[in-house]
Amino acid sequence: MQTKPFRIGTRGSPLALAQTRETRDRLAAAHGLPPEMFEVVVLSTKGDRITDRPLAEIGGKGLFTEELEQQLLSGDLDFAVHSSKDMPTKLPDGLFLSAFLPREDIRDAFVGRTAPRLVELPEGATVGSSSLRRQALIRRLRPDINVITYRGQVETRLRKLAEGQVDGTLLAYAGLRRLGMTDVPTELLDPKEFPPAPAQGAICIESRVGDDRINTLLAAIDDPRTHEAVACERGFLATLDGSCRTPIAGYGQSDGAHIHFSGMILTPDGTKSHRVEIDGKAADAAELGRKAGEQIRDEAGPGFFSSWT
Numbered sequence: 182m183q184t185k186p187f188r189i190g191t192r193g194s195p196l197a198l199a200q201t202r203e204t205r206d207r208l209a210a211a212h213g214l215p216p217e218m219f220e221v222v223v224l225s226t227k228g229d230r231i232t233d234r235p236l237a238e239i240g241g242k243g244l245f246t247e248e249l250e251q252q253l254l255s256g257d258l259d260f261a262v263h264s265s266k267d268m269p270t271k272l273p274d275g276l277f278l279s280a281f282l283p284r285e286d287i288r289d290a291f292v293g294r295t296a297p298r299l300v301e302l303p304e305g306a307t308v309g310s311s312s313l314r315r316q317a318l319i320r321r322l323r324p325d326i327n328v329i330t331y332r333g334q335v336e337t338r339l340r341k342l343a344e345g346q347v348d349g350t351l352l353a354y355a356g357l358r359r360l361g362m363t364d365v366p367t368e369l370l371d372p373k374e375f376p377p378a379p380a381q382g383a384i385c386i387e388s389r390v391g392d393d394r395i396n397t398l399l400a401a402i403d404d405p406r407t408h409e410a411v412a413c414e415r416g417f418l419a420t421l422d423g424s425c426r427t428p429i430a431g432y433g434q435s436d437g438a439h440i441h442f443s444g445m446i447l448t449p450d451g452t453k454s455h456r457v458e459i460d461g462k463a464a465d466a467a468e469l470g471r472k473a474g475e476q477i478r479d480e481a482g483p484g485f486f487s488s489w490t
């Protein structure tokens with residue numbers, strides 16, 4: 182019998198803490214354990230400390246995970262809770278994404294100050310977003326919009342919006358829902374026109390390969406359909422060498438047996454884009470995503486990717 186609490190690592194943002202609470206509550210319920218058996222250990226990451234520059238510039242993903250991963254590898258933490266979207270496609274040796282919670286709404290939310298809908302913004306309006314995917318998708322729909330880099334926690338971004346620094350901003354609806362801020366968006370964007378980032382809306386748990394005691398504990402709250410869908414999306418991202426530098430969208434849906442996946446790549450200015458649709462077995466999720474990545478890469482041709490560097 183375990184008597185010492187399990188140590189859960191997380192970042193300290195309100196969103197990260199909400200995600201960790203949800204994970205802890207699900208684990209406690211699944212195993213009939215008191216919540217005190219899960220000790221939440223909050224770590225500050227480089228990504229949290231540097232908020233004035235775009236992620237792509239300071240090194241992209243990994244910035245939010247490095248400190249947590251060091252403590253997982255040293256045994257100071259038993260597992261860590263993350264937004265799957267923030268996870269690099271390549272994890273350190275010895276760590277893996279062992280479980281995924283049931284996925285939240287995958288859509289992007291628009292929060293408009295001078296118009297409720299993105300396409301209704303006045304000519305030349307300013308929209309804040311530092312996601313290259315969102316920037317490219319905005320420019321594709323509305324080349325006249327001035328997109329500015331806009332980072333920080335959800336609360337900071339909304340404050341800047343209220344102060345009038347921008348006409349609108351985009352946020353993952355999943356994050357807003359988890360923060361209880363469902364009344365904030367003025368529009369939920371159609372994923373056909375505004376497809377989500379790979380792994381958007383999915384909370385994952387990272388743990389040590391071969392740590393059977395912890396991995397068995399975590400398996401009880403794994404949602405297989407989310408796990409398969411995200412594996413497919415991350416396969417797509419990995420093939421395209423996805424990092425925060427690349428405008429890539431990808432969304433897989435698994436029914437437990439089959440996956441339908443749609444992916445999109447764009448040039449940062451939004452003038453060119455390619456899409457891919459693919460179907461396959463849920464059991465081969467990651468392979469299916471990689472195949473979709475190869476297809477779209479071949480279709481786009483090498484010239485397309487020169488816009489990414």
Ligand SMILES: NCc1[nH]cc(CCC(=O)O)c1CC(=O)O
Pocket residue numbers: 264265266267351352353354355356380381382383384
């Ligand atoms: N990069 C920051 C980040 N990572 C995950 C989420 C939202 C929650 C999710 O997608 O699961 C956000 C904020 C946002 O995109 O608005």
